[in-house]
């Protein structure tokens with residue numbers, strides 16, 4: 001019998017150090033985390049606690065200094081289409097139209113033209129950009145750009161979507177819309193999402209599990225399953241209780257540091 | 260847009276700024292300074308402030324003769340096209356050759372550290388030498404004549420193209436490489452799908468500067484004893500004390516350089532529609 005509980009992503013005792021002007025910076029220290037297929041995990045923590053570093057290790061952009069990062073039990077050695085990244089500043093190809101940005105992955109992987117075209121149209125529609133399919137990124141709003149970035153990894157058959165503060169640069173209303181759309185897409189597909197954010201509410205609203213990280217050196221402080229039923233109501237008392245508890249975990253650390 | 264047919268229509272056209280007017284406005288504004296200069300030129304020559312320069316009218320007459328002939332019927336009548344073509348062939352020939360050499364070199368130096376370490380210091384050392392300083396050496400190497408002019412144009416166009424290509428290739432946003440590699444585009448494939456398109460605005464700036472410099476240098480290049488070419492015409496005009504010839508040569512170079520720049524800009528605007536900050 002195959003292992004039934006093999007996690008899609010597993011981080012085992014990962015430490016990551018950077019050399020910066022002769023100093024050794026512990027961006028991550030002994031972090032362990034395992035994520036099952038279909039889970040929506042948010043990473044939250046103060047600035048500099050290693051959230052982006054952890055995400056970039058999962059993506060394959062960085063290698064752990066110690067420990068290992070696995071996908072389906074195999075070491076992650078380089079960026080791959082199964083793990084799509086959505087950057088905070090979009091990182092769209094400015095010379096490609098919305099449609100061609102979304103087609104970039106499939107055509108790079110040599111997907112047959114006709115099939116690629118169908119896929120692209122499907123995801124252009126999924127993120128509601130039909131009218132803007134021929135526009136260039138600089139002609140779009142921030143929210144629209146981020147939709148393209150999401151469609152771009154989905155059209156490329158990503159199993160895991162890694163998002164580094166994807167909605168951080170957007171206004172509150174656009175942010176809420178995109179959160180709901182993202183949950184909608186996630187519920188309809190079999191995606192696994194790892195989502196970095198600064199905002200506690202966003203983390204609770206989206207996640208099956210909220211992972212709290214603390215800085216200096218970057219550690220995983222706690223892993224908090226969210227039992228709240230979806231769709232979640234930010235104004236409900238239950239939501240508030242969780243927010244208060246998480247907020248305590250985030251800030252307790254600052255107290256310790258100051259002492 | 261059709262002209263107004265009814266009085267009402269005509270009235271409306273007068274009030275609302277018509278698209279015609281909107282289009283003519285920049286042209287009108289652009290003509291103010293040349294117009295003033297022309298008036299000044301006219302006044303200065305008509306009042307005999309200087310006797311060394313012909314009036315605008317005489318110059319215009321001479322220009323007609325230079326282009327079409329039939330007025331003075333001297334050695335220069337109806338020869339403008341010959342000189343223009345001679346200069347253009349050197350400008351575009353030298354520019355084309357510079358492009359063929361500078362583009363691959365620029366891509367190489369910008370992308371491959373070994374190439375950068377070997378070639379970049381050399382080019383940085385050569386770059387500050389003004390093109391005109393090469394004139395004597397190029398006359399020694401290539402002799403008096405067209406080849407020397409060609410060589411100077413090549414040198415003039417080479418450096419702007421090279422430097423801007425290097426700059427464009429080196430300054431690709433690193434995020435775009437990460438985006439490409441997580442989408443499955445890796446290694447050498449990134450060169451055509453990421454580096455080249457990302458560097459295109461810079462490369463275009465280089466081509467535009469290079470072509471401008473080619474027109475700039477051609478006059479100097481053609482002063483080295485070539486029989487034909489606008490630079491040669493200007494030099495001949497000076498030796499023969501025919502100032503109108505000098506001015507006609509200058510005007511033709513100016514106009515030809517301007518048109519050639521507009522063409523490059525038009526191509527650039529079309530190819531770089533996607534770029535928010537590239538509109539020449």
Ligand SMILES: Nc1ncnc2c1ncn2[C@@H]1O[C@H](COP(=O)(O)OP(=O)(O)OP(=O)(O)O)[C@@H](O)[C@H]1O
Pocket residue numbers: 018019020025026027045046047048049050051052053054218
């Ligand atoms: N390439 C690098 N070189 C040197 N130090 C780095 C590098 N990348 C990250 N670091 C350091 O590692 C630490 C963690 O950085 P990281 O970007 O992961 O934090 P973060 O939690 O994402 O912060 P933020 O919320 O501000 O984005 C920081 O102290 C940072 O200076």
Ligand SMILES: [Mg+2]
Pocket residue numbers: 051052053164
């Ligand atoms: Mg970060």
